[in-house]
Amino acid sequence: MAVKDRKIRVMIAKAGLDGHDRGAKVVARSLAEAGMDVIYTGIRQNPETIVKAAIGEDVDVLGLSILSGAHLEILPKIILRLRELSDREIVILAGGIIPDDDIPQLKEFGVREVFGPGTPTNKIVEYIRGEVSAAGG
Secondary structure (H helix, E strand, O other): OOOOOOOOEEEEEEEOOOOOOHHHHHHHHHHHHOOOEEEEOOOOEOHHHHHHHHHHOOOOEEEEEEOOOOHHHHHHHHHHHHHHHOOOOOEEEEEEOOOHHHHHHHHHHOOOEEEOOOOOHHHHHHHHHHHHHHOOO
């Protein structure tokens, strides 16, 4: 994930039937204002569409926003499909309404970090920069 010669590329995706995207848009705008290239997929995206877009856009980070309660069903599908189709490491983050009890299971599947409602956007920016830098960017 060498990004020394380019901006960090982040895709923010709304997974499943969730139609509420205000938080995702706030995060996307904050990341763009911090100098990252940001792709926002829009609402109601299925796992296959998200994976193909992440690979096609050559992203370093995939932020998955979900408020519907289907995070334990949808996010693992996305992660497994990414592993099948991509040979590069993509940092996977999650945000939205995710119960604390579910976070360890999501991390076992490969979600690096979960950012809940009210997380300061500068914390997300710093986390992404740290992860991409640690991966060799």
